Amino acid sequence: MPDSQLCLEALSALSGCNVEATSGVSQLSPQDFVNIVTLKEFYKQEGFKELEYPSIGTLSLQDPEDQDLYSAPLALTEGPGPEPSLRATVKINLQDFFHPQYDYDFTNIKDGSAQYLRGNEPYIRPCGWNRVALRVSKKYDDSDVWLGTGKDAWPVSYNGHNMDGSLGIILAHKGGPSDEPSFLDAAAASLVEERKRGRGVYSTPDIKMAEKYCKRFKSKVDGKTYKVVLQNRINPEKRVKCQRDHFWVVYIPEDYSDLQTKAIVQESIRPYGLLLKQA
Template identity: 75%
Template sequence: MPDTQLSLEALSALSGCNVEATSGASQLTPQDFVNIVALKEFYKQEGFKTLEYPSLGTLSLQDTDDQDLYSAPQALAEGPSTAGPEQSLRTTVKINLQDFFHPEFNYDFTNVKDGDKKFLRGDEPYIRPCGWTRAALRVVQKYDGGDKWLGTGKDAWPVSYQGRNMDGSLGIIVAHGGSPDSEPQFLEAAAASIVNPEIRGRGVYSTPDIKVAEKYCRQFKSKVDGKTYKVVLQNRINPGKRTKCQREDMWLVYIPENSTEILTRATVQESIRPYGLLLKTV
């Protein structure tokens, strides 16, 4: 199972914040983390430079891929920060490990091979994250309406995966199947999006296929063991809030034009719920 410090580094990589442990109350819940990951990519797509988030204030949307910023401070306990100069520029987030993680539901898929086996969640195919290790998030009994969304029956929500780079910047392409390499189809899709704003692909993207999510995921070099890891969020998506794109391996939660920040955040929160932090060595 993932080392605790390694999990904090992974959360830092996803959120772009310095995530540290605390013995006090957590500043953010697992739901807040999926909100931040989704909203950061959406607002970058919209051309914004910052995101305002409750309890954290202003978060930068600047892409820092070229900087080695995706490791949390060394110490797990509260105390003086050991972060470098670049890390000190990022927002620090403190979480209570017992409140945030749920080790009882950790699962090691590293050596699992499903082959032709079929799995369902909400009567829809579930592609298990074979090759990855899951640190379970504490989300049981955290939502109104009970935990059916998290189950395996027909009332469960389907599984989706989200990496921090799934920013929807290719919204028209993803939603309509066109690409710059197939210019007529791409231009036709672009023209259609101007006529009908509802099909612009404006919103938050995720995928039911872990292999697709891996292509878009964040990577970070761990200070725990010096290895480089990939990190992805494992979520459940509200089938009533999801739009299936022309590409079957992409799903969209549409954000209406002129939505306020509060409404945008509420749309994400009603649509996507996290339950696992997935890690894989490169």
Template identity: 70%
Template sequence: MLRSLLLPFSTMSDPKLCLEALSALTGCNVESTTGSSQLTPQDLVNIVALREFYKQEGLKQIDYQSESLGTLSLQDLDDKDMYSSPPALTEGAEASFKTTVKINLDEFFHSQYNYDFTKLKDGDKTFLRGNEQYVRPCGWNRVALRVTNKYDDGDQWLGTGNDAWPVSYQGHKMDGSPGIILARDGNPDDEPNFLEACVEHLVNEKTRGNGVYSTPNIKMAEKYCKTFKSKVDGMMYKVLLQNRINPERREKCQREDVWVVYIPEGTNNIQTKAIVQESIRPYGLLLKHV
């Protein structure tokens, strides 16, 4: 079961900063409302994860089939993604390429489970989730998302026992390119082995790009994270998603710390989103000072 952790107020849990982080991840203007949210945490992981998948597929835009989100453009502008139905040009050139999505902070976040990892160093300590190693995001601050009692199969996926799902991290632009799949920290293996791995990567249908990628390695995810400058305090921040991944839906790539959820060829948009929901579920927004 989850354990309550009532933490002292932190700048990184400032609602305005969290909204900026969500805006950076989604590519739209995320604002607060006292009404119902137009975006759920699961929508968040769908947007972040599927944006790269659809770009792999060669699409320039997709219909998100939601009145609040409309059509998602996959075109980059200064490394920022844009949504259709832009607001008025008077809001500025950058804002004109984005739509506004409103969320209810109480519905979206779950402050009871916020956790400050910024001062922690685990060293040789080992943590498990779903009987697999959990590399905690030391150096980061986690703002918890409200995901309990949201799925038909209960909350076991979010626990710490053997039936829990392992932890993965979602970085910006984590696609199926060989550079991500095969890159190693430090010097790569000798060239023949590297080229052999490239060929295997390209011919293996479950690791050649047709899917959604994440990693259990927080340091690797950080290399592909989104960075933004906050208007709250003028500081630069990195932002990632902390997820749980269904071990039955995940495939390990040639590099073991890269996981892919395979999406079969010919799968339509509705089926694709269903696969993601059954495979990857977010539970934390991670923030870190640059």
């Protein structure tokens, strides 16, 4: 397992919280972290500025790293004295949260033409990354079949950063609009069929695509910059493949409450690895 403080920094970068170690009970589970990461992107897509999450309160959805020249500056706290941190502090127990027995370092591995399956679907292994295993075995009521390698296992997906909505995934194209037929077809369909607008939570089965959207942070442990991605399993009955290749969405209906939205994420995406790679 990489340095534990480095792992805490990675979780902090992903969640937007200050994640610290404790010998007591963890405030958040691995499932909570994937909930927070995906819900933050979803609610940003919906135009919200904050996310309320049980046990930690209000989380800001305004990430200074994502601000551009046209973004409004973050509001300054009024009143005397230094401005308090906008980041919530979260305590986790390292022994309860991580599962070193299942760590796997893919840093120097190249799969080439080798093919792997999870749930009878292609599994693109995270070659070039170091995987820190999360303690999720026997944490769900429906056994660990979802975490296996057989036909009933859930397929693998990766959560990047800023993987949001119809404009971000189905209609948008880095560098401007594309005139490729596949892009134009997706854009036209999204305007005709409301469901194709992609209101929901996004992930990708392709680690190279996730890397393009991944979060970066500079570590105080060694001064190096790292990329971080969550490796998950996704419920094949809840996931829909987007018209643009390499993206999956779990749809969230317009009339769903915050509680229902959290519930559908929780029953659709389960994390099992924290991926780190030196930038």
